[in-house]
Amino acid sequence: MRESLTVSSSDLAPGAPARAVVDLDAIRDNVRALRDHAPSSDLMAVVKADGYGHGMVPAARAALAGGATWLGVATAHEALALRASGVTGDARVLVWLLVPGAPFADLVRADVDVTVAAPWSVDEVAAGAREAGRPARVHLKVDTGLSRNGVTPADLPGVVRRLATLEASGEVRVVGVFSHLACADEPGHPSVARQAAAFDDAARAVAAAGLRPEVRHLANSAATLTAPEVHHDLVRPGIAVYGLSPVPQLGPPGAYGLRPAMTLEARLGNVKAVPAGEGVSYGHLYTTPRDTVLGLVPLGYADGIPRHASGGSAGVGGPVAVGSGDARRVLRIAGRVCMDQVVLDLGPDATERPGDVATLFGASEGVAHGATVPNAQDWAEAAGTISYEIVTRIGARVPRTYAGKDVQP
Numbered sequence: 412m413r414e415s416l417t418v419s420s421s422d423l424a425p426g427a428p429a430r431a432v433v434d435l436d437a438i439r440d441n442v443r444a445l446r447d448h449a450p451s452s453d454l455m456a457v458v459k460a461d462g463y464g465h466g467m468v469p470a471a472r473a474a475l476a477g478g479a480t481w482l483g484v485a486t487a488h489e490a491l492a493l494r495a496s497g498v499t500g501d502a503r504v505l506v507w508l509l510v511p512g513a514p515f516a517d518l519v520r521a522d523v524d525v526t527v528a529a530p531w532s533v534d535e536v537a538a539g540a541r542e543a544g545r546p547a548r549v550h551l552k553v554d555t556g557l558s559r560n561g562v563t564p565a566d567l568p569g570v571v572r573r574l575a576t577l578e579a580s581g582e583v584r585v586v587g588v589f590s591h592l593a594c595a596d597e598p599g600h601p602s603v604a605r606q607a608a609a610f611d612d613a614a615r616a617v618a619a620a621g622l623r624p625e626v627r628h629l630a631n632s633a634a635t636l637t638a639p640e641v642h643h644d645l646v647r648p649g650i651a652v653y654g655l656s657p658v659p660q661l662g663p664p665g666a667y668g669l670r671p672a673m674t675l676e677a678r679l680g681n682v683k684a685v686p687a688g689e690g691v692s693y694g695h696l697y698t699t700p701r702d703t704v705l706g707l708v709p710l711g712y713a714d715g716i717p718r719h720a721s722g723g724s725a726g727v728g729g730p731v732a733v734g735s736g737d738a739r740r741v742l743r744i745a746g747r748v749c750m751d752q753v754v755l756d757l758g759p760d761a762t763e764r765p766g767d768v769a770t771l772f773g774a775s776e777g778v779a780h781g782a783t784v785p786n787a788q789d790w791a792e793a794a795g796t797i798s799y800e801i802v803t804r805i806g807a808r809v810p811r812t813y814a815g816k817d818v819q820p
């Protein structure tokens with residue numbers, strides 16, 4: 412696995428405190444790799460939540476270049492923005508998290524596939540289709556055991572009957588049946604087989620009502636990589652599209668042919684010598700163990716750096732790579748993560764200077780696997796969370812810039 416990053420030779424503009432660089436070629440290549448993992452299924456790249464923080468439209472463009480033929484989003488606003496951007500072309504777009512009053516007519520007009528995940532939505536979808544003057548393309552989401560969104564087994568017969576009536580009168584086309592797994596990130600978990608069986612039951616009930624959906628889909632990233640028996644017609648990976656491992660306990664990204672697309676870097680704003688015994692940052696959770704040099708990184712929790720990744724008596728701080736050549740090393744945040752900044756103990760022999768670039772995470776297998784640049788999974792472990800939350804929360808104040816030789820943003 413390559414580490415495409417050189418810590419000190421960044422082209423981060425002089426005077427710019429920080430940026431997230433998104434490698435669109437990586438997103439394209441990750442989608443290609445995921446298609447190889449599910450060779451007989453189509454692929455829906457999930458680009459909700461601003462493309463997991465990478466930028467929804469550029470991420471969609473890169474995923475389509477990698478062979479995705481579907482794009483998935485959570486909200487109506489995301490779906491309409493994606494269609495308005497024009498990147499989607501012939502790709503299908505599916506939206507699955509809707510509330511009463513959602514703009515069903517706009518979605519149908521924009522050729523977005525909509526989800527029926529609860530009894531209330533059947534009538535609203537039909538009304539939206541009548542208003543738009545064309546049938547709504549509907550995916551029925553069934554709850555097979557996640558107990559989150561989706562029609563329960565008890566409600567399913569009634570919902571299927573109403574959809575069949577609306578299909579007969581031309582207001583809807585039931586084009587998909589889908590569900591979502593609770594524990595796919597724990598391969599072999601018995602709930603996966605239970606949900607798969609419940610999904611098959613639901614698909615049979617739909618067929619028995621005379622409905623003939625084009626696609627059945629159940630697999631998220633973890634199932635795309637580890638559970639071929641649930642690939643069905645379409646797989647729906649999200650996190651893996653961005654090059655992060657959905658099952659880190661089984662291996663880093665490279666184990667699945669993936670590479671992380673986002674690099675987060677910042678310029679040191681201050682480098683200064685302090686004596687031994689100095690408390691560092693709010694609450695003095697960290698005390699300098701010797702005369703040393705501190706470096707200030709201008710990113711904090713307002714930028715999405717988790718405060719749980721504070722270091723010192725608060726725990727093992729989030730990792731940051733500094734220096735180049737022989738001086739390259741991974742340090743841990745010293746003390747509290749503040750709103751706008753964090754501090755590093757660069758050590759007594761530090762050669763870093765103000766303006767040098769530090770890398771918080773990048774295209775790496777992770778320091779847990781011996782890399783000299785951290786990845787988002789390393790941050791997840793330092794903060795007691797998952798890599799999804801690390802990349803998705805990078806704040807609006809951090810500009811995204813796009814890299815990649817082939818795919819243009």
Ligand SMILES: *Cc1c(COP(=O)(O)O)cnc(C)c1O
Pocket residue numbers: 457459507591630631632633647648649650651657
């Ligand atoms: C977010 C989401 C996905 C993608 O999940 P990953 O774990 O990121 O692969 C797929 N399907 C649904 C319904 C989702 O909400």
